[in-house]
Amino acid sequence: MEKKQFKKTLAVAQNVLNECIRHKILNILFIFAIAIIGGNFIIKELSPGAEHRTLIDAGYVNIEIFGFLALLFSIFIITYEEFEMRNIWITLTKPISRTTYFLGKFLGICLILFLNISIMFFLLMLLALLNGINLNINYLLIIASIFLELVVAIAFTLLFTVISSNLITGMIFSFFLFLIGHLTEHLKILINKEGTTPILKIILYIIYYLMPNLSLFNLKDKVYSIEGLFPFDYILKILIYASLYSVICLIISSLVFKKKEI
Amino acid sequence: MFNNFFISIQEKRNIMSKYNFWLLILSIILFIFSLILIQSDNFYKLNFKEFSFSEIKQNPFYVIFSSMCGFKILVSDFLWMDIIQYIGDRNNAKTNYKELYPKTMNLITIDPNFTYAYLAVSGILMFELKEIDKAIELIKKGIENNPKYWQLNLYLAAYTYSKGGNIKMAVHNIEIAVIQEGHPPMLERILGNMYVKLSEIEKPYKDFWMEKAKNLWWYMYHHPLEELNKKYAEEHLKKYGFMKYN
Amino acid sequence: MLAIETRNLSKIYISGHFWNKRKTVAFKNINLKVKQNQVYGLLGLNGAGKTTLMKILLGLIFPTEGEAFILGKKVSDIEVRKNIAYLPEMPYFPKYLTPLEILDFYGRLYEIEYKKRKEKINTSLELVGLYNKRNVKLKEFSKGMLQRVGIAQLLINDPKLLFLDEPTYGLDPLATKEMRSIILMLKKSGKTIFLSSHQITEVQQICDKIGILHNGSIINEEKVSNIKGSLENYFIKKINLQPSTAGVIYR
Numbered sequence: 001m002e003k004k005q006f007k008k009t010l011a012v013a014q015n016v017l018n019e020c021i022r023h024k025i026l027n028i029l030f031i032f033a034i035a036i037i038g039g040n041f042i043i044k045e046l047s048p049g050a051e052h053r054t055l056i057d058a059g060y061v062n063i064e065i066f067g068f069l070a071l072l073f074s075i076f077i078i079t080y081e082e083f084e085m086r087n088i089w090i091t092l093t094k095p096i097s098r099t100t101y102f103l104g105k106f107l108g109i110c111l112i113l114f115l116n117i118s119i120m121f122f123l124l125m126l127l128a129l130l131n132g133i134n135l136n137i138n139y140l141l142i143i144a145s146i147f148l149e150l151v152v153a154i155a156f157t158l159l160f161t162v163i164s165s166n167l168i169t170g171m172i173f174s175f176f177l178f179l180i181g182h183l184t185e186h187l188k189i190l191i192n193k194e195g196t197t198p199i200l201k202i203i204l205y206i207i208y209y210l211m212p213n214l215s216l217f218n219l220k221d222k223v224y225s226i227e228g229l230f231p232f233d234y235i236l237k238i239l240i241y242a243s244l245y246s247v248i249c250l251i252i253s254s255l256v257f258k259k260k261e262i
Numbered sequence: 263m264f265n266n267f268f269i270s271i272q273e274k275r276n277i278m279s280k281y282n283f284w285l286l287i288l289s290i291i292l293f294i295f296s297l298i299l300i301q302s303d304n305f306y307k308l309n310f311k312e313f314s315f316s317e318i319k320q321n322p323f324y325v326i327f328s329s330m331c332g333f334k335i336l337v338s339d340f341l342w343m344d345i346i347q348y349i350g351d352r353n354n355a356k357t358n359y360k361e362l363y364p365k366t367m368n369l370i371t372i373d374p375n376f377t378y379a380y381l382a383v384s385g386i387l388m389f390e391l392k393e394i395d396k397a398i399e400l401i402k403k404g405i406e407n408n409p410k411y412w413q414l415n416l417y418l419a420a421y422t423y424s425k426g427g428n429i430k431m432a433v434h435n436i437e438i439a440v441i442q443e444g445h446p447p448m449l450e451r452i453l454g455n456m457y458v459k460l461s462e463i464e465k466p467y468k469d470f471w472m473e474k475a476k477n478l479w480w481y482m483y484h485h486p487l488e489e490l491n492k493k494y495a496e497e498h499l500k501k502y503g504f505m506k507y508n
Numbered sequence: 509m510l511a512i513e514t515r516n517l518s519k520i521y522i523s524g525h526f527w528n529k530r531k532t533v534a535f536k537n538i539n540l541k542v543k544q545n546q547v548y549g550l551l552g553l554n555g556a557g558k559t560t561l562m563k564i565l566l567g568l569i570f571p572t573e574g575e576a577f578i579l580g581k582k583v584s585d586i587e588v589r590k591n592i593a594y595l596p597e598m599p600y601f602p603k604y605l606t607p608l609e610i611l612d613f614y615g616r617l618y619e620i621e622y623k624k625r626k627e628k629i630n631t632s633l634e635l636v637g638l639y640n641k642r643n644v645k646l647k648e649f650s651k652g653m654l655q656r657v658g659i660a661q662l663l664i665n666d667p668k669l670l671f672l673d674e675p676t677y678g679l680d681p682l683a684t685k686e687m688r689s690i691i692l693m694l695k696k697s698g699k700t701i702f703l704s705s706h707q708i709t710e711v712q713q714i715c716d717k718i719g720i721l722h723n724g725s726i727i728n729e730e731k732v733s734n735i736k737g738s739l740e741n742y743f744i745k746k747i748n749l750q751p752s753t754a755g756v757i758y759r
Contacts, residue, residue, distance in 0.1 A: 004619055009470045011616035015602070015609075022604035047379045054339045085600040090661065093566045093671075094617040095589040095624075099282075101503040178471045182332040185310060209294060215310065216300060218332040222309045227410060234305040241300060244293040252287045261569040 006101050012104025013111060019073045019186045020112045029073060037123055059124035060142060060220045063117060067150045068178060070116045072171060074109050079161050088262055092164035098252040106250060109154050117147055142219045142232045148242040149217035153178055155249035162253045183215030212245055328372055338373030363396055378405030386393050394425050412442035447487035451494050454478050476504050509580040511669050511700040512542035517574035519560055534560045535724040542702060547695050547713035550704040551743055556721045561674055566594055579669060580638050584707040590618060593667040593754035598659035598675035603647035607638055611664055620663040632660040652683045658688055676710055712739040720746050
């Protein structure tokens with residue numbers, strides 16, 4: 001990418017970041033997330049013998065849920081202001097291509113997500129240390145995989161908001177795809193079942209490859225079943241998968257956005 | 263290579279549109295390739311198994327919910343809290359906590375690596391509810407799902423010994439436990455003592471058990487987990503003539 | 509080189525379902541020529557297609573047929589936008605940003621270097637009387653103040669061509685007077701201004717030339733100096749000479 005285009009992408013990303021950080025809804029959501037993570041301190045008391053486990057598990061799940069909600073809200077805020085309040089009219093008449101603008105928006109939302117997740121993760125690790133839990137690099141790899149999963153979620157949410165005529169519809173599709181993405185791996189049961197016809201198998205395979213396989217990023221469910229650290233080559237493979245899926249969504253989104261009438 | 267002076271910006275943008283198209287095609291091809299690469303990964307093959315829905319008898323809701331959002335371990339944590347509540351409710355004592363075993367089976371079906379559940383519930387089944395067979399079955403399931411978790415082998419040793427005084431079975435399980443990393447040093451000393459006891463009980467196989475004891479003590483002497491183990495090993499090696507006194 | 513040129517420009521909207529599509533013609537075969545250093549006023553009734561035409565010229569929507577050029581380049585050319593600026597009707601800005609931040613953002617999009625950008629932003633804010641409120645969040649601004657921020661963002665890149673859509677809409681008389689003086693100042697400095705408005709009296713005071721968009725075409729273009737009497741009467745007379753449908757709807 002040209003240096004100038006990259007600078008403009010950064011400008012848009014910074015704009016998105018500033019707008020979302022100061023937005024009340026996101027701030028309330030963030031405070032709520034922190035409170036819930038802090039509340040895990042109490043929840044763990046209900047789980048004698050597995051207190052450490054419960055604290056960490058609930059913490060990661062909270063980070064994932066609130067991370068997803070934060071990205072949904074961020075995209076809603078930005079897109080609503082763009083289209084409903086016609087904020088985008090002035091911006092797109094400046095010397096910036098729609099692709100650059102779109103990439104800047106994607107980068108901005110990723111930065112917000114990174115900020116949210118980092119702070120929540122830091123708090124969780126602080127609680128873990130106070131509870132005498134031995135930390136290792138696996139905890140960092142789990143949060144990295146959650147971040148990658150949510151970056152994929154940002155990409156397909158932006159795709160839906162661009163394609164659909166209604167912002168709410170796009171959000172709903174994204175929410176359901178987030179759920180379906182975790183079930184994709186279980187499609188294999190149907191594919192390998194004896195009674196499945198070849199045509200159905202082909203359809204299921206197409207769905208399996210089309211849907212984002214979010215269960216690949218689910219390292220938090222595997223942390224107790226492995227010995228030692230998560231293998232780095234697997235982490236690299238899911239990083240490549242997340243990057244490619246996001247790139248595909250972004251290319252399609254930018255192609256649609258280029259032709260969209262504002 | 264293009265010379266920038268002779269390409270107008272508009273032409274550059276036309277090239278970029280075609281570039282986007284080919285980038286999309288390339289990304290899709292690489293994406294499918296990356297998915298195939300992941301599926302051939304060992305970690306993936308070992309850990310990303312399909313969930314057998316038929317295994318859940320009591321509550322398919324937990325299975326579906328945990329799968330849908332990827333919160334398997336959190337659901338199992340909540341199931342554990344449910345078991346704790348169940349045990350804590352005195353009313354359930356009237357039915358001899360009959361739901362304890364099915365609830366635990368649900369939990370370990372969702373999360374086979376919840377090791378504390380195997381230990382705690384099997385202990386309750388064994389020593390409080392006197393359901394020895396269920397306790398042993400539960401611990402065996404735990405070992406099957408967590409072969410490197412030495413505590414499970416230790417518990418099985420204790421249960422099999424309690425059930426019928428089967429010291430040989432206890433020894434077998436402790437032998438498995440001492441191979442695992444993180445086992446307590448004391449376990450090696452206990453095993454040594456059990457070998458000596460067996461050599462006294464099974465006189466025809468005395469040499470066999472003493473040979474095992476000797477090998478264990480030499481290992482403890484050369485690779486002690488703590489100083490006490492080395493002292494113990496030295497003491498016993500000298501006592502039984504495997505080491506000369508200075 | 510013309511500031512704005514359209515060649516057989518048409519816009520047809522397609523709406524409805526797959527089996528029941530409807531076409532709405534916004535305008536057809538518009539051949540508009542706007543010279544440089546001119547203030548051109550586009551007049552028309554509500555729904556005539558003024559904003560649609562402006563959005564096509566700005567690249568926000570795409571023509572069904574024909575071509576449009578601004579400053580000799582196609583409207584799809586992004587580089588030409590360095591020399592244009594746009595103020596929509598009732599401009600809206602991200603409410604949690606400050607004027608300084610939003611102008612800095614636009615300045616970065618114009619590739620203006622930091623020092624120069626800072627200077628231009630301060631000058632623009634002083635000109636519109638918002639320098640003291642440069643760090644106040646935009647959500648606290650009134651409609652008139654937002655309009656002034658809109659004017660400030662028009663000026664930071666020193667454009668050759670400005671597009672103003674209803675620049676005095678919703679403003680009180682004092683604000684309207686201020687807006688008029690700014691437009692006249694820009695006119696004096698040799699800028700080309702393309703504006704659309706319902707405020708006929710304002711148009712008569714500001715514009716050099718007017719065009720009337722009605723029934724999907726430009727039915728009349730005339731220099732304001734050639735119009736005798738009030739522009740309002742002239743406009744109504746021209747409109748009344750045409751059939752009374754606004755837009756053409758057919759299946």
